[in-house]
Amino acid sequence: MPRLVTWNVNSLRQRLPRLLALLERHAPDVVCLQETKVVDEEFPATVLADAGYRSVSFGQRPFNGVAILAREEPTEVLRGFPRDPAPDSARVLSARVADLRVVSVYAVNGKRVGDPAYELKLAWLDALADWIGSAFDPDEPLIVAGDFNVAPDDRDVHDPELWRGQNLASEPERERIRRLLAAGLVDLGRRAAGDTTGPFTWWDYRMGAFHRGWGLRIDLALATRPIADRLVSVEVDRNERKPTSGEGKPSDHAPVVVTWS
């Protein structure tokens, strides 16, 4: 069964051993990476090729950076998207892998509600939704996956009252996610989880947030109906978030594993 993993690695250089282990563990067909923080010339394409994956990178230093790995050669590669309000940041990479169109997304964080970065985030999500809505056919297989830096509703937040109106959970951001879905996309994680809390995908590094369960679901896989109608499972690899599992330190995000038939 086809499988896609999306993972904000928070530095591919730091996370490479864990990524290689993840490729072995889940054997995905496609991987969307975010916050690679590595320029294209230094992308570890050879190591990944030895592991059986072709790769395309839209990299940047010291922040941002997205990539797509695939068993088959990605074609029709596009770096960025039209009318990006943050055109100098490497946040969106799209490609075709066989019959599947794939978009790896690392949304603007926004810092705090009211900060200029927050206003940029809203404009950026608007522009992304405009592009997705105009450039893709909802009847064709498409997965838009990555770190959207938005918890779509209260089920995606460990403490909705604490997060009410805060950056990552505010209503204007959530409205932007609904705009994206209106382009003909289904939130696969929510579809798989039903009306339950989580599963969370990000926990702050500070204050032992992971251990205390203080998480958010901000890493999303959105897909058109040809994929969504064949959805088998969406699982968060929480084990990957633990310091004790794998080589080196964990990312603050856990990988999301999507399988369809």
Added chain:
DNA sequence: ATGTCACTTTACAAGTGA
């Protein structure tokens, strides 16, 4: 609710972004 991490710089500590 800020107890960490990754990255940068005329680098041996402090600022930044998250």
